[in-house]
Amino acid sequence: MQGKIELMMGPMRSNKTAELLRRCEMRRQYASQYVMVLKPSDDTKGGPGIVESRNPNGHSKMHALEFNSTNPWEVLAAIEQKEQEIGKRVECLAIDEGQFVTDLFQFTRSLLDAGHDVLVAGLDRDFRAMPFGEMLNLSWLVNAYGGSITECMAYCSCGARALYSQRLIDGKPAHYDCPIKVPGDAYEPRCAEHFVLPGRPH
Numbered sequence: 001m002q003g004k005i006e007l008m009m010g011p012m013r014s015n016k017t018a019e020l021l022r023r024c025e026m027r028r029q030y031a032s033q034y035v036m037v038l039k040p041s042d043d044t045k046g047g048p049g050i051v052e053s054r055n056p057n058g059h060s061k062m063h064a065l066e067f068n069s070t071n072p073w074e075v076l077a078a079i080e081q082k083e084q085e086i087g088k089r090v091e092c093l094a095i096d097e098g099q100f101v102t103d104l105f106q107f108t109r110s111l112l113d114a115g116h117d118v119l120v121a122g123l124d125r126d127f128r129a130m131p132f133g134e135m136l137n138l139s140w141l142v143n144a145y146g147g148s149i150t151e152c153m154a155y156c157s158c159g160a161r162a163l164y165s166q167r168l169i170d171g172k173p174a175h176y177d178c179p180i181k182v183p184g185d186a187y188e189p190r191c192a193e194h195f196v197l198p199g200r201p202h
């Protein structure tokens with residue numbers, strides 16, 4: 001039987017990771033499922049092997065299997081090994097920061113085909129408000145395999161709903177041409193009115 005997919009998308013500070021970890025905890029506690037949390041190597045928050053929410057309240061961290069963001073396929077051997085070790089199926093895989101994962105669509109689909117439920121949390125858009133990685137492609141898998149999409153909500157400091165992740169470098173809005181992955185830069189959720197993107201060509 002095929003697995004189902006639960007997708008959690010939204011801008012920075014929309015509690016995606018906290019929501020992912022909450023669902024992992026529920027599956028472990030109430031459904032007695034074995035849930036393996038996966039952390040792409042480009043995720044710089046939390047320590048090594050730890051998925052951590054930026055929100056200090058509630059469930060904030062969980063042990064995770066760290067893998068190379070450019071090669072998620074290396075995880076398949078680890079799943080097989082874990083299943084032999086525990087003597088049963090790994091019912092659920094939970095991927096945080098899915099936008100960083102190469103081959104995310106195909107990797108997720110192959111996990112679903114193999115009968116695992118898959119939870120994926122991540123940014124739907126980068127700091128230029130462009131689709132980030134393959135996150136948006138996963139919505140098709142929700143249609144094909146069943147499951148749900150949760151749009152995680154964030155708010156601008158003005159009180160409006162924030163759909164944008166405002167990137168700040170030294171406190172100033174980042175230029176359109178900045179590289180997408182730079183560790184240690186800062187982000188704020190912003191509404192359309194307060195989102196600023198210098199150098200935007202269109």
Ligand SMILES: [Zn+2]
Nearest residue numbers: 156158191194
């Ligand atoms: Zn605003």
